[in-house]
Amino acid sequence: MLKKIHFVQHHFLKIPQRSAIIIFFLILMVFWGCHKPDRQLFRSWMDDSKKIKVLSTIKQIGDLVADIGGERIDSLVLIRGALDPHYYELVKGDGEKLEHADLIFYNGLGLEHGASLFSWLHLNNKATALGDRILQQFPERILFKAEIVDPHIWMDVSIWAVAGDLIFQQLIAIDPDGASYYRSRALLLRERMERTHREILEMVHQIPEARRYFVTSHDAFQYFTRSYLAEKDEINWTQRFAAPEGLAPDGQLSPVDIQRIINYLKWHNISTLFAESNVNLDSLNKIADAGRDLGLCVQICEEKLFADAIDGDLHYLDMMLHNAKVISNHMSNP
Numbered sequence: 005m006l007k008k009i010h011f012v013q014h015h016f017l018k019i020p021q022r023s024a025i026i027i028f029f030l031i032l033m034v035f036w037g038c039h040k041p042d043r044q045l046f047r048s049w050m051d052d053s054k055k056i057k058v059l060s061t062i063k064q065i066g067d068l069v070a071d072i073g074g075e076r077i078d079s080l081v082l083i084r085g086a087l088d089p090h091y092y093e094l095v096k097g098d099g100e101k102l103e104h105a106d107l108i109f110y111n112g113l114g115l116e117h118g119a120s121l122f123s124w125l126h127l128n129n130k131a132t133a134l135g136d137r138i139l140q141q142f143p144e145r146i147l148f149k150a151e152i153v154d155p156h157i158w159m160d161v162s163i164w165a166v167a168g169d170l171i172f173q174q175l176i177a178i179d180p181d182g183a184s185y186y187r188s189r190a191l192l193l194r195e196r197m198e199r200t201h202r203e204i205l206e207m208v209h210q211i212p213e214a215r216r217y218f219v220t221s222h223d224a225f226q227y228f229t230r231s232y233l234a235e236k237d238e239i240n241w242t243q244r245f246a247a248p249e250g251l252a253p254d255g256q257l258s259p260v261d262i263q264r265i266i267n268y269l270k271w272h273n274i275s276t277l278f279a280e281s282n283v284n285l286d287s288l289n290k291i292a293d294a295g296r297d298l299g300l301c302v303q304i305c306e307e308k309l310f311a312d313a314i315d316g317d318l319h320y321l322d323m324m325l326h327n328a329k330v331i332s333n334h335m336s337n338p
């Protein structure tokens with residue numbers, strides 16, 4: 005009898021334990037499944053494949069590197085998914101990646117300013133700051149805000165095409181045997197970039213000129229605005245774009261900031277705020293709430309824009325087309 009009670013009790017306790025173990029392993033499998041591609045990518049990149057190992061800080065660079073380098077290189081992106089490149093600090097394993105790379109490309113212009121990453125990049129002669137090089141070559145194309153350089157240069161495809169040329173030059177310098185291979189791929193990429201630039205321009209210019217004013221989470225869309233939203237040679241193009249958070253999203257929003265955006269919404273008759281995929285919605289929610297309290301019709305667009313981060317496997321150029329489509333759809337039909 006005692007044995008029976010013990011048996012029943014044993015199972016009574018054991019069923020939830022078993023369930024807990026099963027649930028634990030299911031979670032582990034899901035977690036492992038989600039991270040498997042990243043880990044595999046990292047392992048194969050660390051393998052001695054005899055290919056040139058190229059590390060890029062952001063996907064906007066990594067996509068160009070992979071397009072030009074093709075089968076002759078192994079390309080890896082350091083700051084993946086929704087992580088913020090402005091504040092990214094080195095984590096376990098990053099040191100190995102940086103050491104293992106034959107070439108490193110980063111944006112520069114103050115984008116990667118997390119202290120550990122910044123000091124590593126600046127002390128390493130394998131690393132090329134694409135934005136800093138573009139600033140040297142084409143200073144007139146680089147934008148500033150309150151005397152601080154705006155690092156979001158990839159938001160204008162015609163400027164980012166220069167980054168493609170710089171990547172090509174670095175690849176042929178380290179691998180001269182692959183020069184013709186890289187050249188043909190770089191030319192194909194340049195053609196695709198020129199085509200995408202024109203497509204975005206045409207798409208955005210279907211929006212009536214008077215409606216081409218917009219608000220996003222942080223100051224990442226200045227280059228996009230100047231190149232695509234503004235009229236040709238427009239002097240006051242900066243007035244077409246406003247954001248509550250500065251060049252690096254910081255979530256700090258004062259009543260003055262909120263009022264500034266509210267005034268902007270009223271002045272330009274804007275009813276849609278555009279959220280960015282990796283920036284907290286708090287700032288836009290505060291503005292939308294404050295606007296509604298004042299009787300304005302304000303909503304946050306459900307389709308998010310990509311600026312500092314690109315979700316999933318979306319190619320940089322498809323990300324730019326996505327942004328243009330979302331902006332164009334919502335501004336044409338507010």
Ligand SMILES: [Zn+2]
Binds near residue numbers: 156222251311
């Ligand atoms: Zn940014």
